[in-house]
Amino acid sequence: MNLPRTPSLQLTGKRALVTGASQGIGFACACALAQAGACVTLMARSEETLNSAVSALRAAGLQAKGLALDVTDHAALKKAIEGQAFDILVNNAGTNRPKPLNEITDDDYAAVMDLNVRSTYFTTQTVVQHMPAGGSVINISSQMGHVGAVNRSLYCASKAAVEGMTKAMAVELGPREIRVNTVCPTFIETPMTKPFFAEPGFKERVLANIPLGRLGQIEDLMGPVVFLASPASALVTGSALMVDGGWTAH
Numbered sequence: 150m151n152l153p154r155t156p157s158l159q160l161t162g163k164r165a166l167v168t169g170a171s172q173g174i175g176f177a178c179a180c181a182l183a184q185a186g187a188c189v190t191l192m193a194r195s196e197e198t199l200n201s202a203v204s205a206l207r208a209a210g211l212q213a214k215g216l217a218l219d220v221t222d223h224a225a226l227k228k229a230i231e232g233q234a235f236d237i238l239v240n241n242a243g244t245n246r247p248k249p250l251n252e253i254t255d256d257d258y259a260a261v262m263d264l265n266v267r268s269t270y271f272t273t274q275t276v277v278q279h280m281p282a283g284g285s286v287i288n289i290s291s292q293m294g295h296v297g298a299v300n301r302s303l304y305c306a307s308k309a310a311v312e313g314m315t316k317a318m319a320v321e322l323g324p325r326e327i328r329v330n331t332v333c334p335t336f337i338e339t340p341m342t343k344p345f346f347a348e349p350g351f352k353e354r355v356l357a358n359i360p361l362g363r364l365g366q367i368e369d370l371m372g373p374v375v376f377l378a379s380p381a382s383a384l385v386t387g388s389a390l391m392v393d394g395g396w397t398a399h
């Protein structure tokens with residue numbers, strides 16, 4: 150009797166692009182994909198931080214390239230990756246400006262929506278033009294795309310928009326055998342969230358909502374990203390993979 154076989158999690162020969170990859174969650178995603186065998190292009194604005202990240206991967210014997218670019222500048226993105234095909238796209242670059250609803254300005258709105266929503270939308274539009282069948286788009290959303298939180302109306306709106314575009318793009322790109330999914334982390338201490346963790350009582354309030362009883366770590370995203378990039382998730386599209394310790398389960 151032939152036993153069914155677990156599809157491979159290996160990404161050897163695959164080309165991946167990760168936005169916001171010089172630190173935090175994006176860096177962990179880039180490491181995960183490279184450790185699974187992919188050749189990874191890491192994108193971020195600061196050339197210095199990006200070079201350190203790329204050097205760290207290369208020093209570990211992994212295949213990595215750097216692309217110093219502002220991901221909100223589509224024209225520059227289009228030009229930089231012209232003629233290149235990627236099998237995997239991780240839209241990770243994102244930001245947050247937590248404030249009460251009545252203090253959010255037009256500038257806050259534009260900054261958060263521009264990076265979290267508009268750049269995710271148009272980076273995907275650009276990259277999928279040359280993405281082959283079997284390709285995978287992974288949007289780093291958040292548990293906040295599924296629940297509300299005080300002072301997070303703008304961020305929650307942006308991540309809910311990412312959830313919406315993910316489903317619609319999954320439907321539209323399905324016939325080309327391109328899958329589109331989100332990964333939704335809970336709170337993880339990174340350069341973005343460090344100032345929030347410094348607020349008195351913040352960590353305790355976060356932990357009170359996580360049934361598994363601990364904060365996330367960047368390593369918690371690595372398995373989910375490799376899974377969604379690989380044939381192990383071949384029939385998974387339009388879905389949200391919660392990496393939230395159970396926050397949204399209650």
Ligand SMILES: NC(=O)C1=CN([C@@H]2O[C@H](COP(=O)(O)OP(=O)(O)OC[C@H]3O[C@@H](n4cnc5c(N)ncnc54)[C@H](OP(=O)(O)O)[C@@H]3O)[C@@H](O)[C@H]2O)C=CC1
Nearest residue numbers: 169171172173174193194195219220243336337339340341
């Ligand atoms: N940390 C957390 O608790 C959680 C984070 N998330 C999401 O994960 C993603 C990453 O978050 P996190 O790692 O914390 O963020 P960080 O701020 O620590 O890292 C952001 C990365 O994105 C890059 N970046 C920022 N703006 C741009 C831009 N305009 N163009 C290109 N690159 C850019 C930064 O480099 P540079 O500044 O040099 O461009 C950096 O590499 C975000 O989408 C966030 O919403 C989701 C849930 C939880």
Ligand SMILES: O=C(CO)[C@@H](O)[C@H](O)[C@@H](O)C(=O)O
Nearest residue numbers: 245291292293334335336345
């Ligand atoms: O998405 C997140 C948690 O799921 C975090 O990035 C937070 O929203 C953080 O940015 C915050 O608002 O404190």
